[in-house]
Amino acid sequence: MAPTDTDKPLIDLLRARGQRVTPQRLVINRLVRERARHVTAEEVHAALARDLPGTSAPTVYATLDLLADLGLVRRIDAGTGATLYDARTEPHSHSACRRCGAVEDLDATTDLSPVEDAAQRAGFQPQRVEVVVSGLCRRCARARA
Amino acid sequence: MAPTDTDKPLIDLLRARGQRVTPQRLVINRLVRERARHVTAEEVHAALARDLPGTSAPTVYATLDLLADLGLVRRIDAGTGATLYDARTEPHSHSACRRCGAVEDLDATTDLSPVEDAAQRAGFQPQRVEVVVSGLCRRCARARA
DNA sequence: ATTGGTGCAAATCCTTTGCAATAGC
């Protein structure tokens, strides 16, 4: 498993936390990055069948959660059934189609600090703010008409 | 099943859509309203054991979704496992604790129209915007320290 | 050599589906 540039941040973070560098972690990290955004655990698992056969579903889930903890990926709960993992970690919103489940990025500049402030005022310790617009994607809106 | 004031809006909406007025629908509607906010389908089902024994889980789910369709309740997907149903339908944000799963209302005045606009620009037909702040509630933040 | 990670299988949790029986309209 020769280290690549993609691996470096992960390796450093793992070492810093005294956690182990395993092929599963490296490959899953690569997969999430090279794929289109918004992958499900299931999609990662399927892709692994090629790159690292024998990898188990629990390992995929554990590793994706680890990457999220490390800040390398972002978890998205768009209410479409499966949790999505996004290699794009900077703040952005998502649209989620109620009918087909498609989730897309939205580039909107909204100041969400009032929401975080409200949370803090309530004694809550905010870590992340998620904005999901639900409705109908272009295709499904057309199909309905 | 003597009609109450709580029932009226539901009855009117059902009639308008040619749908039937059933005891299950009336009671579930009442329950969601009289309880604290953010009830799960499971909680409603449990409460029904008292008010209308024998009601099935599928009926609870179908009815809550119907109420959401009618605009009488709001579905909330806070990423805490179960879908929540909220009798408070006007726009407001939520905080969701990563550790204990507690979901609370947040009263923050944020203009979310830029997000809706971005969605529309992308050809998406927005129906609702959901804002969820995830982090640690007061209790869990204290417990961790 | 330690012990954190992994794979396997099974369990759990939430929700939906298929179908016959029931009850609104």
Add this chain to the structure above:
DNA sequence: GCTATTGCAAAGGATTTGCACCAAT
């Protein structure tokens, strides 16, 4: 009476757990 709703049982999908083995440090 017609057909939407219901209940039952069972299936389904996503994720987690328990435990023995393996491999990174």
